[in-house]
Amino acid sequence: MIRKPVLGSAGFVVVLLSLVAFAPGTLSQGQVREKAGAEKTIFGKIEDGTVINLFTLKNAKGTTATIMEYGATLQGLWVPDKTGKLGDVVLGFDGLEGYLGPHPYFGGTIGRFANRIAKGKFTLDGKEFSTALNDGPNSLHGGKEGFNRKVKRPHAASVRLTYFSPDGEEGFPGTLRAAVTYTLTDENELKIDYTASSDKATPVNLTSHAYFNLAGSGSVLDHSLYLNADKYTPADATLIPTGEIVPVEGTPFDFRQATSIGARISQLTGNPGGYDHNFVLNGWNGKLKLAARLSDPASGRQMEMWTTEPGVQFYSGNFLDGTIKGKQGAVYQKHAALCLEAQHFPDSVNHPNFPTTILQPGAIYKQETVYKFLVN
Ligand code: BGC
Helix, strand or coil, X not given: CCCCCEECCCCCEECCEEEEECCCCCCCCXXXXXXXXXEEEEEEECCCCCEEEEEEEECCCCCEEEEECECCEEEEXXXXXXXXXXXXXXXXXCCHHHHHCCCCCCCCEECCECCEEHHHEEEECCEEEECCCCECCEEECCCCCCHHHCEECECCCCCEEEEEXXXXXXXXXXXXXXXXXXXXXXXXXXXXXXXXXXXXXXXXXXXXXXXXXXXXXXXXXXXXXEECCCEXXXXXXXXXECCCCEECCCCCCCCCCCEECCCCHHHCXXXXXXXXXEEECCCCCCCCEEEEEEECCCCCEEEEEEECCCEEEEECCCCCCXXXXXXXXXXXXXXXXXXXXXXXXXXXXXXXXXXXXEECCCCCEEEEEEEEEEEC
């Protein structure tokens, strides 16, 4: 899987970062060849001595993304504010240790299945499957050790990284080959492309779990959000969708006019005490479409999210509670960041009225999401 740097149509150098994850104990012998703009440094070592590398992508504007092999994680994302000052807009840790300990999926690549599966159960082709339970009665973000906890290695001369998930891992059927490619363009877009294939029918739902704070610190309640969604999927007390698809009109879920996140959040009193819902994107046809626009008035930073997916999980960092010390000692309080996770709907495997997440053998799963940074 050798990839050359691609010269994009606008003349910018596109740097491909290849993440290769492996079945436990079968790390690849792949070698990294350095490419313009992709610098490799050692980020740390995991318990068995395996070295984990960090790749730095930098564009002509100075925007910098750091991506590490453990979890194919977006570790840092430095983007300019209205004065040109760079600030890191994603939560996480300065060192590998933080990522090895408990944390709520900071920056990780989520797989095999983004968000929840009710009771970890689904039936496929007449057979019942039980996936690992790691969120009360449910399965969350791929199980106990989802893709965010796997070591990924760059493969051969490319910087596109792939993961071979063995048949039965976390309860999911089929051997899944997944790949994620991060690309930083001179237009300040961070593109994340996913592909996967399986030898048996299996559910797949991959996403990125970056926690954004466009101010670089503090709360995101003052950030303003636009969502291109007329409808959302309500969820029960364990955050499993009820199966309904209801209009946002007249509810605190209506973000069709950009609205500050804090404006109506106090109306969401139950679990999770904030936004943690799947929004149904308008006009889904599998092509890249604008899903969300987030702005921070103080720094002037704006982020657009474009995706090929039918849904976005808007999670307002409700479970952050000040117990995690992150980068430069920052204490992450409730609403210190938010996630915009492009995805198929949670628990789709148990809701025939939701777009299917079943990948058939011989077919290729594809997902593309672009986070584009602007100032105003
Ligand atoms: C979920 C939240 C969860 C968070 C971290 C989000 O995608 O919707 O309920 O707490 O991930 O696990």
